[in-house]
Amino acid sequence: MLTKKDFDEAYRIVSEVTTETKLIHSDYFSEVSGNEVYLKPENMQVTGAYKVRGAYYKISTLSDEERQKGLITASAGNHAQGVAFAAKKYGVKATIVMPTTTPLIKVNRTKSYGADVVLYGDVYDEAAGKALELAKEHGYTFIHPFDDPAVATGQGTIAMEIFKDLPLVDIILVPIGGGGLATGVSTLAKLLNPKIKVYGVEPAGAACMQVSLAAGKVTTLPTVNTIADGTAVKTPGEHIFPYIQKNIDDIITVEDDELIVAFLDMVENHKMIVENSGLLSVAAASHLKEKGKNVACVLSGGNMDIITMSSVVQHGLIMRDRIFTVSVLLPDKPGELAAVARTIADVQGNVIKLEHNQFVSTNRNAAVELRITLEAFGTDHKEQILSALDEKGYRPKIVRTSL
Secondary structure, eight states: OOOHHHHHHHHHHHTTTOOOOOOEEEHHHHHHHTSEEEEEEGGGSGGGBTHHHHHHHHHHTSOHHHHHTOEEEEOSSHHHHHHHHHHHHHTOOEEEEEOTTSOHHHHHHHHHTTOEEEEOSSSHHHHHHHHHHHHHHHTOEEOOSSSOHHHHHHHHHHHHHHHHHOTTOOEEEEEOSSSHHHHHHHHHHHHHOTTOEEEEEEEGGGOHHHHHHHHTSOOOOSOOOOSOGGGOOSSOOTTTHHHHHHHOOEEEEEOHHHHHHHHHHHHHHHOOOOOTGGGHHHHHHTTOSOOSOEEEEEEOBOOOOHHHHHHHHHHHHHHTTSEEEEEEEEOSSTTHHHHHHHHHHHTTOEEEEEEEETTSSSOTTTOEEEEEEEEOSSHHHHHHHHHHHHHTTOOOEEEOOOO
């Protein structure tokens, strides 16, 4: 079993290359959750995620012969960058197999550290199978992204820093994909304070650890479906599973819609970009039954590509009634469009887009359809705009759409 001495040694080595990401108290998430919430911003870590901790420590434990063979791993992005960064530090070759769905920013940054990137499969598990094939074919040393106690020990150094900043921490919320991060953090946390609660957080569409714990054995999901690409794992790690069983107090699952809202909350209140998997912990904070506790949320990474970011922002604004599309019917005659615009302007609505459909009815003089995409301040303002249009006889109907 992993010991405090193991983590002390890992922390000494990892500190050579990592940033000590100080806890940030969040007034906003504290108010929302009823607890004192602190953010552990590993999105600000070198390579943009916590994964460099485990990768660098694992590679430090290899022999020179194992390193010189060349390193290989499979990753949805953050472990890839960690291995590539560590390999560059040690001056050895690294090959990374990444799912074809990996965000471009993660692919490009992995390449920027000098690694060779192979895109294969739709999810991590398929990429991992390919990486093992290449390792056998070329004699590379495989660095598992999570199912390795040494990798988990490196990740667990996060808990040491949390206790350093917040000795009286009561609860730690930690994202779970394959389980390496949760293994390291929960194991060290329990060694430092057996009474602490550590909750793992998974996306509802990829809750492999929750299913495995319920079954009492490692279980493979038939499919995964989540926007949290960094935790889209079908099968948790077998070697680290006993640590999870012993040290994780419970699993909280989070829906993708909650991650979208959490992204906007993080940007608006903390001016930080955190990727969807990294937001699992803060999204789970509002699920806690405990109140008045010191809660540390691990923000596991911030490597999010612009296209994904744009999509999340757009859907988040729609969910919050900040943007909506309404359909109104009006006679096809001069001045009607101006009248609708005045009605909206009078209640401070802002028109983003107009679509005019003259063929919604066979009688154009009776009615044509106007679809208006609007910006509002929120739900109350949206209802005010709808009421104003209704009072003018336009019979507004909400249309669920994107920009």
